[in-house]
Amino acid sequence: MSELIADAKMVQLNKQIERSEKSSTAVFGFWVYLMTDCVLFASLFAVFSVLRNNTYGGPSGAQLFSLPYVLIETLALLSSSFTCGLALLSAQRRHKKQTLLWLGVTFALGLTFLGLEITEFHKFVTMGDSWHRSGFLSSYFTLVGTHGAHITIGLLWMAVMGVFIYKRGLGPLALKRLRMLSLFWHFLDVVWIFIFTIVYLFGALHV
């Protein structure tokens, strides 16, 4: 009878293996999810590319965009990606305070980016160049806005993550989630680089 029950040592070992497998499965799953998000943005980029010259008498990208302004936005987001990496590094060394600090900096930079973007949107809308104006502007607001919506979700996640780490410390669960959050954040950075190039640079330079 007793030889039919596995001994405690073996069970313990198997449990550890199972736990680390589960964590890597979750991160892999998150990668697959990011691929779906990638297709989502790819579709929006395709739509933007089709509609970018359909201004219907309204303003074109070159008339609307101010490259220095977008550069500041870009720098805010890129540096937030760097600080997000620092947060993950501190978390891996189990430095709770440092992790929270870097997460806070990342949050502030992300919020700055979002604020700049909303201000820009607001300016266009009050100038009468909202999404009603033309196919080009519809696709501009939707593509850039979808990225902004993702950033908003990322910020919300970061806030929840901060509370979680503050209250419960840096356990394996917190680390796993932080890893996924940083994947998400870097992914949004990459998407922004494409937006910066395709929407703003090409738009401003009449490519």
Added chain:
Amino acid sequence: MISTFASFLLGKLSLNQLPNNPITAGGAIILVLIPLAAVIFISVTRRWKWLYREWLTTQDPKKIGKMYIIVAVLMGLRGLSDVILIRLQQALSVGHAHGIISASMFQQVVSAHGTIMIFFVAMGLMFGVINMIVPLQIGARDVAFPFLNATSFWLFVAGMVLINVSLVIGDFAATGWLAYPPLSELKYSPTVGVDYWIWSLEIAGVGSLLAGVNFIVTILKKRVKGMKMMLMPLFSWSVLGSMFLVVFAFPILTVTLTLLAFDRTFGMHFFTAGHGGNMMMYVNLIWAWGHPEVYILVLPAFGVYSEVVATYARKKLFGYTSMVWAIWAIVILSFIVWLHHFFTMGAGSDVNAFFGIMTMIIAVPTGVKLFNWLFTLYRGKINMKTPVLWFIAFVVVFTIGGMAGVIMAVPPLDFQLHNSLFLIAHFHMMIVSGVLFGYFAAITYWFPKFFGFKLNERLGRYAFWSWLIGFLLAFVPLYILGFMGATRRLDHYSASLGWQPLFIAAGVGVVFIICGVVLQFMQLGVSIWQRNSNRAGRDPWDGRTLEWSLPTPPPSFNFARLPIVTKRDSFWYDKQAQFTDSRPYEPITIPKNSPLSMVIACGAFFLGFAFVWHIWWLAVVGLLVVIVTIIWRSMDEHTEYELDADEVMRIDRALTPKEAGL
């Protein structure tokens, strides 16, 4: 003041939106009565607690799979009642007669039929079978993300409820099942019909997308040790292919629907006729999802046929490796044929030629699969059960439909056949034989594993023949009508065309199909009635794959001891070697039940409903419910419990028959 408040509270919703003609009113009353009857029945029999604990909050993919199939069958009946209306209308609305429903109503019925059959019947059957079988076949105790899996299911239900609500309040899209603009734009479809279509598919689509992610990870990461990729059963391979398509195609659907919703709700100009919109972009986008969707549905059914053929022929599957490569060839090619749905767009001869050739090429891997199945049957000791009959019908019908497809792949011919009933006949032959018959075979084949008794064979055969005769009778006339120039979604035609006899023949075909459906329900009823004389053990068909090694019905954790896999069809060879497992038992971690998946789906439902009727406070509430529930769930670190080894042994012993030697 009061009217502003009312419009804030209710958006565009008002009592005028209730049904105002006898047919919709009848449908609406039935749709209200069925859930009401269910609620009364559950209350009278005091089953709420049981329902809540065993089903509504379950995380067990086997139970979730059963619920998918129940929903799909109910929706199948709804889709079938649409068919009855369509056939009656087309048989009667000739010359001076105008049939039983108005033209706009007819368009709604046709759109609802297509949408429901694809999204809520075919997808439901597919995810149901996948949920029930894939973990068992790959030797897993669960899917990779059980909570996410339950959420996918409940989102599917939320979408289903929303599309049915459209029958009770408001109306449904009268734009065909893919709602092409500019017809589907606000200017030409000012009612809420198209919005219902958009949000119902959006919600169900997100559910499918998440399920796609889940099953990719499940198959790649949760296979039992020893089961290398090339040792995997063909059904699981097909599901992997199909889920890759889901992951790459469904985001395109999400985007397309969202953009159409933005056009309609926020006055954007993606697909409008003016202001720089581009309506052909919609058609491209929707088919960039839509064509892979066909293969999403058909690949798992191909997988079912692979299992059925090998099992009932009592041979190993012919050409395993080529089958796997055929799946991946189909996966890749299915993304580069979408333009054949609209050769008439005017993209130029080079573009049309490319897509025409690609379309013909995709018939090649499909042909490889057909021949492999036939070679598997060749010289097998075939056990001629109903699943094999469904397979043979599939071969015949799919080949006829496929040939029609190759004809339409030639652009000049397509210019004649585009949007005609010839096309309708073609894709019904592909989808009904390639999807529906496949899942009928799957249900008959795997039924004993989950319920412990077989389905009645005789009634199954009767149902099969009614279906096959009815199906051919319903669709062969449509090929002919298509050649004669009858277009799709035709609500009225001139008597001088001489089409009426053919439409009546098609209607008679539907009568046979209805008989088939009735026989299928009788088959289920009789099988339950006579279950004691129909008992099936673990392995009623002398199966080859791991699910047949499990007790019937399998325990919630599937495998008390994870199986040992060393080759393809390992279980088959274990049986011959009379292998008995005497390894020790270990504790098993099991996910706890959770009602939160349902709560998330409720939030999504209200979000969708609010967008349909422009009730903005409700949209905010719905969104908040979704977000807060997700955060709430993420704070819970105790989502699993452990079954200790003694308990596992006790359950396993209780389920193991005495003769197994323990």
